[in-house]
């Protein structure tokens with residue numbers, strides 16, 4: 081990059097629209113987002129505001145390619161590779177982006193049957209470790225550190241998280257998404273089921289991620305959490321299409 085040139089955004093949306101086709105209503109179309117233009121840079125934590133149903137979660141799901149944009153361009157820039165246009169990415173490219181570049185924390189943990197909490201948390205690192213026993217043990221050691229920091233009692237570490245409480249599952253999800261530092265973090269109510277102490281820890285983790293240069297976009301119904309982490313706020317109502 082030339083001296084003085086602005087750093088390219090880690091996430092960029094240009095002219096993005098999302099319409100849902102409602103198959104149970106004779107194919108009627110529900111326009112949720114329209115004309116979304118935004119650029120998120122390293123070190124930013126952009127908080128999405130707006131009333132319920134405005135499309136905040138939809139915007140994050142578009143960035144994670146859970147939903148496909150009806151119009152527009154969405155690019156995500158990996159650390160050491162050119163930006164990827166995710167509206168046109170292949171499934172293989174999306175898998176790689178999710179593995180190395182985009183973290184997504186929702187309120188819900190996708191539970192993997194029979195895999196212990198420790199291994200669920202370690203998995204993003206053990207995947208990269210291949211057959212290297214020392215790297216696998218280092219990944220497990222890091223997972224123990226994360227489980228401790230997020231106050232998961234040690235008696236739960238070797239159990240699958242399927243039966244854990246909502247708050248415990250949410251903390252496993254956070255640990256799993258934070259153990260491997262990714263350039264872009266999408267956070268959909270990451271503190272929704274957490275007590276005050278764990279909420280404070282998650283605020284610290286978000287600050288630490290921004291300090292290492294991650295770009296973060298988040299939804300926080302708890303206004304105090306949003307205020308504590310936001311470097312910028314966007315009201316999604318400004319991207320509202322005509323219903």
Ligand SMILES: Nc1ncnc2c1ncn2[C@@H]1O[C@H](COP(=O)(O)OP(=O)(O)OP(=O)(O)O)[C@@H](O)[C@H]1O
Nearest residue numbers: 100101110112130131132133134135136137138139
């Ligand atoms: N898969 C889908 N199919 C049809 N409609 C959907 C789908 N996903 C979201 N919607 C609709 O899009 C609108 C926006 O939903 P979204 O979950 O993005 O809102 P939100 O701003 O995150 O709301 P909240 O603050 O209540 O979580 C809602 O009217 C919702 O019903």
